[in-house]
Amino acid sequence: MSDFLRELHDPDIPVPEGIQSAVAVTRLDKLLSTVYNWGRHYSVWPMAFGLACCAIEMIAAASSRYDQARFGMEVLRPSPRQADLMIVSGTVTKKMVVPIVRLYNQMPEPKYVLAMGACASGGGPFKEGYNVVSGIDNFLPVDVYVPGCPPTPQALLHGFITLIKKLDSQNLGNRNSMPWYSRGPSDAVPIPVLGPDIIDPRQLHLIRRYAAQPEPADESAAVEAEA
Template structure:
């Protein structure tokens, strides 16, 4: 009979528990500290660092959530701290699409066109309940989630999300970029 007791109760412990000063985790930590001390890095890490500090959002407001999105450029929230003060009026000069509000079926095609016009690499934040799932608008006019037409990297919950919540989503996106996580379109592909 297979016991469902945790292995630790049977006296088995991982290498890290048995030798906290050794093991693969310690080696990874030492390499990271060495890189920091000597300013060593790889081209991929340097590019990811630069990209994460210069993500330019497209100017694309859809509904009430857009009011909260606009406020993140104000001095109170100061998105410029993250190199993002420049909202681009042209999708060709933007690499982040913040979908801020409900998307009607009529708006779906222009939205997808804007996304297609952005150069790669590019990322998408679905801001608010409506963009993520249709929210309270479960009817024939509203798209029930923008991930049906564009690949979404970050979902920010709320109705509307406060600017701080959007900032949290932005910071998470930066962490993904710096961590080498590919954009959503590379993972899930882009529906035609």
């Protein structure tokens, strides 16, 4: 208990010597944050959502040998409405990123994204493919990256622990740390469109600039010629 108290205690506030082991004095927001984070950090519900090879290791992590129930994370919810954590477990293709963004928008806040494996983190071995998105962070904010191809269940558990640490560091007194308590709804991530290639609405200005007036401002050709 005393470890917990020492962590909670604000070192700037003096406490009489004799009661130090039993008393912690701290600011209200820190106390509330600690209790709030303690309440949620052992009950993060991931979405039951497998994309590719990594999903198999994710299932293995949920089995009895690795037992992710130890972290309160065994409740895999098939519906995004009930999930707190999206584990992007595998290669994100252009065709799949549309439903992924839609699912992310459907998750209630606070929500977290864990990019599992090389593909979800940066495209991985399939990066050069014409239908592959170079990492889900092109579209969604990612909280934890887990390296590996695929990551072992141990690595995924480490990713969970990292996420819990991040969750513990979030502060109720800081609006930027917990944006879901700010006024008004959060912005939804714009949903990409399947055109001649994937169209990210946030890149429309670039597409207008480079594709609509191709020559001679075709920079890709220029860069290639340079190389």
